[in-house]
Amino acid sequence: MLLVGMLALGTWLSGAIEKRMIRHEGELFALYMDSVLSDQVQSLASGGLLSDAGMLALDKLLHGTMLGERIVAFKLWSRDGRVLYSTDLTQIGLRSEITPALAAAFRGETQSRMFALEDEQRRLQGAHGSELIEIYAPVRQPKTGLILTVAEIDQTTDILDQTVGAAQAQSWMAVIAAATLMYLLLAALIMPASNTLIAQKQQLQEKVSELTNLLAEKEQVHERVARAAGGTTARYERSLHRIAVDLHDGPVQGIALAAMRLETLADVCRACSAAIGAKSTVAEDFKRLQDALNSAQQDVRSLSKGLHLPNIEELSLGDVARRVVRDYKSSSGMDVELTINNVPEDGPLPVKITLFRLLQESLANGFRHGGAVKQHIVLGTSNNRLEVAVRDDGRGFDPQAAQTEGHLGLQGMRERVEVLGGTFYLWSAVGQGTVVRADIPLTSRDGA
Template structure:
C-alpha cells in the first residue's frame, strides 16, 4: 500500500493562494463589471439629460403657468421623437406632472391617468437624472411589457427657464441591446486584464515561495540528520555516563576495601612487631636496672616511645576501617557516624534527620559516613565543637542533602589555601566522584557550614 504523500509548503501555498486569487479575481471582476455598468448607465443618463434640456424642455415651458395637458407642445414633441437620431432610439416616451399625472405619452391611453410617484420618478422631481434597466413590471408599462422583456428607463427633470423650478419629468425607454453589448465588451476586457494581472502575480509568488520551500525542506532534512546524529551521541553519552557512575560507585567501594586491607595489614604487621619489641625492651630494661641504671633508663625511654607509636598505629588502623554499614539503613548510618564522634570527643551534636528512604546505595552510605566524620572532625579542631549541628534531608528520592554547621570563628573562604586542606579536598573528591555537589560557606565571626548533595540514583555495588 502506497503511503499518502504530504504536500510541501510550496504546494500548500500554491493551492491556497490559487483559491484566494480565484476568489479575489471573481470579486474584483464583478466589482469592476458593476462599476463599468454603472458608468455606462450614468453616461446614458447624462446624454439623456442633455437631450431633455436642449430639445424637450423648451416645449414644456407652458407647464410653468398651467399643469393642463394643453400646455404641452405635443406636435413639437412628436417631431423630435421621429426626426432626431436620439428620438429614433426611444421606443416609448412619457411626460409626468409633479402630482403623478401623465401629461403626454406615446401610448395615448395613458394620457391623463394618475399613478403613484415611485422611487425613480420621485428622484427626478428632486432634480436627479435616473437611468436603470427596468423589468417593465409597473402598471403604466403594460404596452412596453407586451413587446420587450426589459428596457433602459430614464427619468430626466425639465425646469422652468425663468425660475429653475422642476415643472415636469420626461421618461424615456430605450432598447438595451446596444448598451448591453458595450457593457459586455468592457467587462470582457476588464476580466482579461484582471486575469492577466492575477496570473502574473500568482506565478511570481509561486516562484518565490517555491524557492523558499526548497530551502526550508533542505534545512529540515539537514536538521533531521543533525537531530538523529545528536540522539545517537546522547545515547552514547548516556551509556558512557552510566559506565562512569558505575565505575565511580565501584571505586568508592574498592577504596574502602583497600583502606580495610591497609588497616588489617597495619594491625597484623607493624603492630605485632611493635608489640614483640615492647616485650623485649621491657625485659632488657629490667635486666639492666640493677647493673646499669642509665642503660635501664634509656630502655624505659625507648619503651615509652614504642608504646606511643603503638597507640598511634592502632588509632590510624581503627580510623581506616569503616564500621559494618552495609546491612543497616541510611538513617542508622548517619546516627552511628554522629554517635561515634560524640563518644570519641565527648562533644554534643544537634542532629536533625528528615524523612529519608529506608535504604540507599552502599556508595552513598559510605560517602555520607566519611563526609560526616571528616566535617565533624574539622569543626571540632577549628571551632572547638561550638554549636555543632547536623541536618540531613532529601528531595523526592532524588537527592540527599547533608549540612554540618558550627558557631566557630569561621574564616575567609576566598583564600585559595583553604581549599588545599587535605580534609576538604578528600570530601570534595568523594562527593564529586558520585556526581554530587560540595559547598563550603563561611565568614569570619559567623561560623562554617559544609553542605553536600549526593544523588540517590548511584548504582548499587557488592558489599565491601
C-alpha cells in the same frame, strides 16, 4: 494567495464596472429624454397640467418606436408628487409620497439603479427580463434651465447586459493576464531563493542529524563515565574496608600482644631497683612503653573504625544522614541539628556512600579543628540532584591557606563529590564558622 487575490480583484472590478455602466446609462438616457421632452412639456412652465398635444406627442414617442420597445414604464412627476403622465393610464393624476430619488432628481441630480422584478410585476408590466433599470431624469426648460418635471423611466437591461458583459469579460481577461504576469515574475524571483532555501534546509537537516548522533554518543559516554564513577566509589570503599580489617587483624592484634607481654615483663621487673639513666627505673620505662602501646592500639582501632563503612545499602538517603549524626554524637557527645526537605527514599549506592563520607568528614572537621558547638545539616533535592549543606559556628579558617597546605580531608570530600558529576563548595572565614555545600546527581549508576 495569488489566486484568491485575483478572484477578489476580478469580482470587485466586475461590480464597479456594472455600477459605472448603470450610472452612465442613466446619464445618457436622461440627456436624451431632456432633449426630446423639453418641447412637449412647455405647458408645465405656467404651472398647469400637461396639454393634450403634449400627451399625444408622448404617446407617439413611446408607442411603436424603438425607444418605446426599450421602455417598460414611463411617468412624469410634478414637484408635489402627482403623476402628470404615465404609460399606465390608471396612474395619471394620482399623488404619491416623494421618494429620495425623486427629490434628488428635482434638485437636478440624475438617479439610476438596477432592481429585480417579482413574477407579478413582470406580468403586469409585460417585461421579459428579471431586472429593469430605473432612471429619474430632470426635464428642463431650454432657455432658463428650470426643472419643469422629472421623468421616471423603467427600461429593459438587454443592451446594458451586453455592454456590461463585454466590459466585465475584458476586465477578467486583464486580471487574469496581470495575475499570470505576476506569477511568472514571482516565480522568476522566488525560484532561485527557493532552491537556496531547499539546499540550506538539507544542510541544516544534515547538521541536526550529526548533532543528534553526537549527543547520543555523548550521552552514552556520560552514562559509561557515571557508571565507572559509581563503580570506582564502591570499589574504593571496599578497599578501605579491607584495609580496616587488615589493621584490626594485623597491627592491632600485634600491638595488643606486645602490650600484654610488656605488662608481664613489667610485673616481673616491678621489684627491680636498677636505674636506667639518672631519673627512671626499668619498671618505670616498662610502664611508659606499655602506655605508649595502648595509646597506639587505640589510635589504630579508631583509624580502622573510621575506614570501615557500615551497611548503608538498604538505608534511605535520610537514614544515611541520621546514621552519621548518631555515630558522631556517640563518639563526640555533640548534638547536630538535621533538616531533611523532600529527599527521595532511595538513591544509588555511590550517592549514599559519598553522602555518608561527606557528612562524616564535615562534622569531624568542625569538631576537631573548628571547635564547633553548633552544627546543622540540611538535605534537599532540586532538578534530580541531592543538595547537601553543613554549617558550624567554629573558629573558621582561610580556605586558600588550607588548599595550599593540602588538607587531605577537604581534598577527599571534593574528589568524592566531583567523581559523581557533582559540585563541591566550601566557605569559611576566621571567626565566622564554616559552610560545606555539595550537590550530587541522583542518576549516578552503581557500576560494576
